[in-house]
Amino acid sequence: MKLFDLRGGVHPEGKKDLSADRPIRALPLPKRLYISLQQHIGAPASPVVSVGERVLKGQLIAAAQGAVSAPIHAPTSGIIAALGDHVAPHPSGLQVPAITLESDGEDKWIATQAVDDPFALTPEDIAARVGAAGIVGLGGATFPAALKLNLSRNSGVQTLIMNGGECEPYLTCDDHIMRERAGEIIEGIRLIAYAVSAKEVLVGIEDNKPEAIAAMQAAAKESAVKIVVMPSMYPMGSEKQIIQVLTGKEIPAGGRPADIGVLVHNVATAFAVQQAIRYGKPLISRIATVSGGAIKQPCNLEVLVGTPVEELIAYTGGYTQPAARLVLGGPMMGQQFTHTDVPVVKGTSGVLALTSKEIGQAEPSPCIRCSTCVRACPVGLLPLEMASRIRASDLASAVAFGLKDCIACGSCSYVCPANIPLVHYFNYAKGDLAAQERAKLKQEATKKLADARNERMARIERERAEAMAKRKAAKEARERAAAAAKAATEVV
Amino acid sequence: MNRITHSPHAHASVSIGTVMGTVLLALTPATLFGFWLYGWPAVNLWAVSLIAAIVGEAFVVRLQDRAVRPVLMDGSGILTAWLLAISLPPFAPWWIAVLGSLFAVVIGKQVFGGLGQNVFNPAMAARVMLLISFPLEMTTWVAPAPLGSAQAPSWMESLRITFLSQPIDGMASASLLGHVKTEFTRGVGLDQALVGYYEPMDMLWGSRAGSLGETAAVLLLIGGLFLIVRRIITWHAPFAMLLGVVVPALLFNAIDGNHYAGPMYHLLSGGLMLGAFFIVTDPVTSPNTALGQFIFGFGCGVLTWIIRTWGGYPEGVAFAVMIMNTVAPIIDQYVKPRIYGRDRKGVALPVKKEA
Numbered sequence: 001m002k003l004f005d006l007r008g009g010v011h012p013e014g015k016k017d018l019s020a021d022r023p024i025r026a027l028p029l030p031k032r033l034y035i036s037l038q039q040h041i042g043a044p045a046s047p048v049v050s051v052g053e054r055v056l057k058g059q060l061i062a063a064a065q066g067a068v069s070a071p072i073h074a075p076t077s078g079i080i081a082a083l084g085d086h087v088a089p090h091p092s093g094l095q096v097p098a099i100t101l102e103s104d105g106e107d108k109w110i111a112t113q114a115v116d117d118p119f120a121l122t123p124e125d126i127a128a129r130v131g132a133a134g135i136v137g138l139g140g141a142t143f144p145a146a147l148k149l150n151l152s153r154n155s156g157v158q159t160l161i162m163n164g165g166e167c168e169p170y171l172t173c174d175d176h177i178m179r180e181r182a183g184e185i186i187e188g189i190r191l192i193a194y195a196v197s198a199k200e201v202l203v204g205i206e207d208n209k210p211e212a213i214a215a216m217q218a219a220a221k222e223s224a225v226k227i228v229v230m231p232s233m234y235p236m237g238s239e240k241q242i243i244q245v246l247t248g249k250e251i252p253a254g255g256r257p258a259d260i261g262v263l264v265h266n267v268a269t270a271f272a273v274q275q276a277i278r279y280g281k282p283l284i285s286r287i288a289t290v291s292g293g294a295i296k297q298p299c300n301l302e303v304l305v306g307t308p309v310e311e312l313i314a315y316t317g318g319y320t321q322p323a324a325r326l327v328l329g330g331p332m333m334g335q336q337f338t339h340t341d342v343p344v345v346k347g348t349s350g351v352l353a354l355t356s357k358e359i360g361q362a363e364p365s366p367c368i369r370c371s372t373c374v375r376a377c378p379v380g381l382l383p384l385e386m387a388s389r390i391r392a393s394d395l396a397s398a399v400a401f402g403l404k405d406c407i408a409c410g411s412c413s414y415v416c417p418a419n420i421p422l423v424h425y426f427n428y429a430k431g432d433l434a435a436q437e438r439a440k441l442k443q444e445a446t447k448k449l450a451d452a453r454n455e456r457m458a459r460i461e462r463e464r465a466e467a468m469a470k471r472k473a474a475k476e477a478r479e480r481a482a483a484a485a486k487a488a489t490e491v492v
Numbered sequence: 493m494n495r496i497t498h499s500p501h502a503h504a505s506v507s508i509g510t511v512m513g514t515v516l517l518a519l520t521p522a523t524l525f526g527f528w529l530y531g532w533p534a535v536n537l538w539a540v541s542l543i544a545a546i547v548g549e550a551f552v553v554r555l556q557d558r559a560v561r562p563v564l565m566d567g568s569g570i571l572t573a574w575l576l577a578i579s580l581p582p583f584a585p586w587w588i589a590v591l592g593s594l595f596a597v598v599i600g601k602q603v604f605g606g607l608g609q610n611v612f613n614p615a616m617a618a619r620v621m622l623l624i625s626f627p628l629e630m631t632t633w634v635a636p637a638p639l640g641s642a643q644a645p646s647w648m649e650s651l652r653i654t655f656l657s658q659p660i661d662g663m664a665s666a667s668l669l670g671h672v673k674t675e676f677t678r679g680v681g682l683d684q685a686l687v688g689y690y691e692p693m694d695m696l697w698g699s700r701a702g703s704l705g706e707t708a709a710v711l712l713l714i715g716g717l718f719l720i721v722r723r724i725i726t727w728h729a730p731f732a733m734l735l736g737v738v739v740p741a742l743l744f745n746a747i748d749g750n751h752y753a754g755p756m757y758h759l760l761s762g763g764l765m766l767g768a769f770f771i772v773t774d775p776v777t778s779p780n781t782a783l784g785q786f787i788f789g790f791g792c793g794v795l796t797w798i799i800r801t802w803g804g805y806p807e808g809v810a811f812a813v814m815i816m817n818t819v820a821p822i823i824d825q826y827v828k829p830r831i832y833g834r835d836r837k838g839v840a841l842p843v844k845k846e847a
Contacts, residue, residue: 012502013502091496169502240833244832251832252840252841253832254833254840259843325501327499332501334499335499336501338496354502359502360502360503360504360505361497362507363562365562365607366607366609368775368776369608369775369776369778371775372506375782378832380832382781382828382829384780385780402838405831405832410500417506418507418508419507421497423499424498427498
C-alpha cells in the first residue's frame, strides 16, 4: 500500500529492547486501589457507592456525568474504604477525588453478560455497551470511545484506522498486546468497523515491531482488516500524523477526524471493546510498560486501574539507581510525577524511571535560529518564532504563528541544540490563553449580570415612580372630588 | 534535580558546542592547507584572530556582568574569528586580525545582544569594515610559498611579517579577481587577462594567491558536504548561492565571452566556496525555512556575481551576504511553512465528506 510522507518528525532512540521480549504478566492483586474519578476527557464520574459497601469485580462504582464522560467499575472485589481525595497522576501532585477500594483478595467477578454472536447486535447497541463498559481511548488521549463511535456513525466513516504505531520510545505495551492477543484485537476491530459501518479498515504498525506485525497479519487473514507496515518515526502514532501517512488526508484545523470520514482508535482500545462486547467485561485493567534506565527489570504488566505505581516498580525489582525523573507515559509526551503512590489510570501506558543520562537535560542556551525545530515539526510550525514571542509575553503573535495548531509532540524540544524547553513555553502559553479566555468569559458574564441588575433597578425605580404618580393623581382626584362634593353640599 | 518540567523527557545528543565544533572540524582541512600554502605568517594571523576574539568577548561579557565561561564554551566566538581569519590575506599585519576579530565579536555580535541576536554575519561585517577602512592591507596578496619550499619565510621572518608589517620582496601577487578587474580597466579582455593566471586545476586545489583559507575550493566543498551529511546544514542555501553565481555567469558568458567570465571561473575564485558552505549557512543571520534559505542563498549568489562583474570591488561575497542579511527577516515574514490542516494562507482546510 502506498504510504504518504510525514512532515518533519524525529528519530529518538527507541529503547524498546529494554522490555520488548518481556511477555505480559499480571501484577499480583494490590491491597488498596485508588480509583480516580477523572480518568477520561470530560466530566468526572460520580460515585454510586458508599463507604463500607462491599463491591464485586466489575461492579459500577461511579457513573458517567453529562454528555462527555465515562463510568468507572470496581477493578477487584472488596470494600469501599473511602470516598475522598488522592494524589493525581499529574505533575502538580495535587489531590483529586478518588474511590479507595480495599481488596478482599477474592477477586470475585460480578455476573457478566456474555454475547455469543456480537455481530447480531445493532451498531447502536454496541456503542451503548462500549459506553457502559467505561472504555476510553487507551492510546493516551482517554476520550470516551462510545462518543467517538456515535459521532462517526452519524457522519459516516470511510476509513477506520487502528493505531498500532506506538512511536513513543520505551513503550512496548501495544507491541505486546498485539503479539499476544491479536485474535481478540482483530475481533474488536471488526466490531468497531461494524459499529460505524467503516468501508475500509487499516491497522498501522511501525516496522520496529515485526512480531506484532506477523501476529496481527495471521489473525487478520480471514477478514477485511488490512495490516499496514509504517516506517518507525516519531510522532507516527499521533492521530493527525497516522491519518496523514495512511490516507494522505489532513484533518481541517480545529476539526475532527470525522470531518474527513476517518475514525482512529488504538489497538488496545479494540481489545477492551472485544472484552466488553463478547464477555461483558468493563474496562478495569490495562497493559502498561514499566521501564527506564533506573528500573531493575523492565517489563510489561497487566495492571488494575487504581494500582499505585510504587507497586509496579516494586514488583519489577525496584530501582538500580535513584531515578532522576519519574514519568507516566512515554518520554516524549508523558507527564512527570513525584509521588509514587499515584494510581494507574485508564490512560497510563507506561511508568518510566529515567536516569539523568537518559533525560539529557542541560541548561538552556540562547537560540541560534538553526531552525532544526522547524525541520522537526510535523505540523509545519516555527517553534523558534513562537517561543521568542512567548518569552516576550506576546501571546497573540505566538497564536498568529500557529500556537493553537501545536500538538505538543515534543519533536522540537527533543532536537533543539540549545536545549530550549520549547514545549514548556507552548504549554505555558496555551494555559495562559485558556486562563485569559476564562477570565474574559467571566468578565462578560459579570457584565451581563451587572447590566441586568442595573436594568432591573431602573425598572423598579421607574415602576415605583409611576405608581407614586398614579397614587398622587388618584389622591388629587379624590381631593378634587371631595372638594367639589363639599362645595356642592355648601351650595345645597 | 526535582524540578518539574514538561515533556519531552529525552533529548537528542546535540548542543550548541557540538554544532560549532563540527563546523570548526569541517573548516580544518582548508585551514591546514592554507597554513601549508602560505606558511608561518598564516598561522600567526589565525592565532592572533582567535586570541583577540576570545579575550575581547570575555571582556565585554564581563562588562555585562554575565558568566563568561558558557559564552566562550559555546564556540561561536571562536568560529567567527576563525572564519574571519581564513578570509584575510595571509600576510596581513597582526592589527588587522585584532581589529577585525574585536569588531566581529563586540560590534558584530555582543552589541546586538550576543549569540543568536545579530543581524549581520559577524565575520563578514568585520571583513567589510576592514576592506573599506584598510584597502591596502586587505588587498595585498602573496604568491603561494608552501612550508618547506625555498621561498617560504622562516618562523622568525614570519614574526616580522605579521607583527612588524615588513614586506617580503618578490612575493607580492594579485588575486585572480583583482587582476582581471585591473586588466579590464586597461581595456584588456579576458582572452589575455586570464593567461598565466587562470589554471582551473590549481584553482580547484587552491594553489594560488588569495585569502588564507579561501583558495582550496575542493577542501571547502568537502567540509561543506561533511556538514550536510552530519545534518548541521542543509543543501538549500549553499546550492542556491552557487546557482545564483552560475546562472548569470553562463548567460552573460554566452553573450560576450571576452568580457564575462564563465561559471567555473566564478565558482573557483574568491570566497565563493567558503561563503556558500560556511557563511550563508550561518543559522543566526539566514532565514528559517528551506525555501527561505534557498531564496537567501540565491540572492547572495546573484549579488556576488553582480558586484564582481560591475562593482567597484573585485570580490563581492561579503557585501552580498550583508545585503541579504538585511533581507532575511523579510523572507521569514513571507516564507512560512504550510500548517497541517490549513492552506498556505492559514485558513482551515474545508471539511469534505466522502461518505
